[in-house]
Structure formats: structure tokens, C-alpha cells
Amino acid sequence: MKLSSKALLALAISSITATAYAETQSQDFVPTTLAGTSAQSEAKGFIEDFSLGGTTRNWYSHESKYRGGTFSYQKHGQTLTDRNRTNWVQGTILNASSGFTQGTVGVKTEVAVYNALVLDRSKRDIKGGxxxxxxxxxxxxxDQWSKLGLANVQFRVSNTTLTAGRQNxxxxxxxxxxxxxxxxxFQGVSFNSEEFSNLSFQGGVxxxxxxxxxxxxxKFRSEYGNGAETDKVSTLGVNYQPLKSLKTSFFAANVKxxxxxxxxxxxxELGDAQQLGLTTGFNYYKTVDEGKKEMGEIDNDTFSLSLGLTHQAHSLTFGxxxxxxxxxxxYLHETNGIYLANSLTSDFNGPNEKSFQIAYAINMAEYGVPGLKFNAYSARGWGxxxxxxxxNNGRAKFAYDGIQSQDGEKHQEYGVGASYALQSGPLKATTVRATYVEHRGSEFQSDGSIKEFRLVTTIPFNIL
Structure with missing residues (x-):
């Protein structure tokens, strides 16, 4: 991977800023030792630690395409088009979770029922789903449907847990x-091991x-491919904190x-947020084709670099x-497997694309209103x-055929948001978030031109 001049400049700025302010965030080395306690030794019991609760979320979105873009839907055998799409759904999760049994090997079960109630049922509004x-x-x-969102059994020895079934x-x-x-x-088998103080391992199939x-x-499929499916995803990784101020992770995955x-x-992290705090983030992905190459030939290196400055209630981030x-x-569809700085409404992930984002956020707790936050950002992609x-490896149906028309495409995205979390009372931790995003793409840029307003209210609840 070869860093661009802009990335090198950001790194240089980070280094210069680091020397300008006192290092109140500890930079001490963290030695790797065995974990001081065993989570399993503190198990309370299968029934004794049982809990029943969940969340209910009211999710509303209104989208409008412009510059010629439309949504389509079927009515009486005809294909109709419209600039707008509205979705309004109430999603509720009821989660029942036991505690771990006591003893050398602890056993636990978790079951969560997911229910969706559609509040806007107009075929014209939802545009066919x-x-x-x-x-x-x-x-x-x-109108209404339910499913088992989670259904698993967990086994724990010391600080290592094996989970089998439907899980997060x-x-x-x-x-x-x-x-x-x-x-x-996801359905499968995974493990999480935290036997060391600053080193943990994760994996799953x-x-x-x-x-x-x-x-x-x-079955799994890719977010941007044209329909190929696979029924096996294997991943393994490590999280390591070498310094009190530095956290790292490395993961590998085989998607069959x-x-x-x-x-x-x-x-x-560096500095003191009350004076000036500096957070530097780096993310890098390497992707190469495998096996039958159902997604065609792939050789892709993608990275992002972010620099965040925080002063009391205010933060300014460059990505x-x-x-x-x-x-x-x-990345895999129905996952959030894209830890890149500029993954927004658009992922800014086109072939050979470069992008830059500037974002501002303010936490009103510093001004006497805890729980209230505002943010705004602007991002631009080019090249x-x-x-x-x-x-395409002879399989145009299963590859990224069509991107050959993208020649010098560009796009831009703007967004503003506000959120509030209740700090006390029977509805404590209830959050309300409103966002407005506008994306504008050039002729062959894949995301098009669209505006969206979204209002989401999430209410947690405990029964037992």
C-alpha cells in the first residue's frame, strides 16, 4: 500500500500537534499478563442471573430522489415510478437471557424474539419493499411479522466463551x-477469549x-455484487492494546x-479533551479473490485515516x-463490516476513489443539557x-459489470443530525435521533442523487 501525499500530510499534522500539547493521556506500555479474575468463577447461576427485557424502536424514513432519479413499484401489472419513498416500522426485541451455571464449565442460553409492525403500508410509499x-x-x-433473532447456547471456561446458534x-x-x-x-459458531489483560481473540464460522x-x-452475498451467494464465512482475529493510549485489531476472513x-x-489518543485532545484512527483492508472467484478477480487495497480534535464540548474530525x-x-451484505472513516450514506468505495470528510459535533452536556448532541458533516469523493x-472472470452476472462506465465520477454528501437521550426516570436511556442527509452524484456514480430525512426513537425496557 502506498500512502498518498494527503495521507502523509495528515500524519505530519498529527505529529506536530502531538508535540504542542501536554500528554495527559498516558502513553505507558501495557505489559501482557494473565487476566486478574475469572469471569466464570463469578457466575451467579442459570436462574439466579436470568434477565428479560429488550428494546422497541420507531423507525421512520422519507427519501426523495432528484436530478431525474426515481423509485419504481408495480400496480395492476404496470410499473409506476415516483421520486419519493417512505418507510415507517416499529421494531421490537424481547430478549430472554439466562445466567451462566456455576462450576468449571458454565452454560448459558439466550433467545430473542424480533417483531416488526409496519405503520405505513401503502404500496406506493414503500415502493414494493x-x-x-x-x-x-x-x-x-x-403488516406484521416475527422471527427468532437470537437463539444460542454459550459455554464458558474461565474468560473464554463459545457460542453456538443464532447470535450477534x-x-x-x-x-x-x-x-x-x-x-x-448470524447463524454459526464463534468464540471470544479474554484470558490476558490486554490481548483478546475472536473467531467464528x-x-x-x-x-x-x-x-x-x-446465504451470504456481497453488498455491491450482482447476486452471487455463499454459505460459509470464516473469520479469526486479535485485539491488542500495547499502550494505554493505543488500541489495535487485526482480523482475517475467508468468504468461500x-x-x-x-x-x-x-x-x-493523545492530550486532554478539556484542553485539546487528539484522536488518530487508521483502518486498512486487503481483499483478494478466492476459490471459484464468484465475484471475479479482485485485488483491492483500501484505507482511511482520520484525525479528530476535541476541546471540551466541541470536536472536529477530518477523514x-x-x-x-x-x-x-x-463487504458482506447485512453486515457492518466496513470500518472506514468515510462510510456514510454513501460508502465512498468506488473503484480507485479518493474521498475527504470534515465533521463537527457538539455535546451540550458541557452547557448544562446532558444527553443532547448535534453534528454536521460534509464529504466529497472524486477520481x-x-x-x-x-x-468478471467470464461471469458478468456475478461480478461488478457496469462500473466500466465510471470514468472520473465524483459525488458529495452533506448531513446534519441531533440526538437526545433521557438521563433519568422510567424511560431512562431512551434516545431520539433526527438526521437529514443529501447526496449528489455525477451521471454514472452508483449512489445517484437523493435526500433523506430519518427519525428514530429507541426505548429500552426491563421486565425482570
Missing amino acids: SNRTLADSNGDAV FSSGIVDTIGNRALPSS FDRVSPRSEQSLS DFWNQYYFGATH YQQVNGNEYFD IDGTHYTG
């Missing part, structure tokens, strides 16, 4: 995504994904007959991102070039 509203084959909304999992490549009324989850807005399990993907991430490859930087793409 999407990953926002579940619709039947005729494009009519499924979080890493830089395979990660549960929760930006709809309901989240996704998954054969199905439970999508955010579908009742059934699905798609690709091998490798991820490295690092976050470093630079670059794709080195003649295909999209791609999208797919003209050199030849990686």
Missing part, C-alpha cells in the same frame, strides 16, 4: 448491523445471516469462493479515504475510475 420494509411477491407490505458478532469484517428497525444476526428486514435466514479479506485497525483497485471495495475493470 426493500431492506427497510418487508413486502410480499406482489409488493404489498407484510462484532469485528472489522463480520459485524451485526443495526441501522434499521431491527438488527441483523457462519453459514447464514438473518437479515434486518426478512423473516427467513439467507468470494474472497480472502484482511483488516487492520488502530486508534491512538481521508482511498480505494486502490479497479473494483468496488466490497472514481472503473474503466480498467476486467475482473
